[in-house]
Amino acid sequence: MNDLDQLYQQVILDHSRERHGFGALEAPDATSHQVNPTCGDDVTVGVRLDDGRIAAVGWEGDGCSISQASISVMHDLVDGADLATVARLEADFDALMHSRGRGVDAAVLDDLEDAAAFEGVSKYPNRVKCALLGWIALKDALLKAGVPLDATQAG
Structure with a gap:
């Protein structure tokens, strides 16, 4: 394993142990519960919106280190972000x-910050579902709040 893979x-281990944003969100505009069968x-992801931004996001859940870490990283990326930024990051x-280990542009990795750590996960299709679970819940919660998140917002 090279140094970057170890980092x-x-x-992933740090985020799975210290889960950022963990805890039910008080008075959410919408929630979504998702399960990886x-x-x-x-x-369960809850969101509160304010003037085109995610004012707050909180979550509760159980699962493997990949799913829990991915949700923690997602929280850090989207909490307080405007919806165009959230759409782009998603x-x-x-x-x-979905790169299957072929990677993506370095600028995308920079933009994803800690989420770039999941690049190696893309080589394992069964683990991709774990990493995407929180993002799917976020998109569904936003849809329930009347804000469909799609690539056209990413500008």
Whole structure:
């Protein structure tokens, strides 16, 4: 394992242990509960919106270190972000997860910050579902709040 892979592995372990944004969000505008039937990971994501931004995001769930770390990283990326930024980050993370280890542009990795640590996960299709679980819940919660998140917002 090279140094970068070790660093990425450590980022995932750190986020799975100290889960940022963990806890039910008080008075959310919408929530979404999602389950990965393949492995049993589950998450409930709550969002509160204010003037085209995610004012707050919180979550509760159980699962493997990949799912829990991915949700923690997602929280850090989207909490307080405007919806165009959230749409871009979601599209970038989805592209990374479907790259099958071929990678994505370095600028995308820079934009994804700690989420770039999941690049190696993309080589394992069964684990991709774990990494995407929180993002799927976020998109569904935003849809329930009347704000469909799609690539056209990413500008």
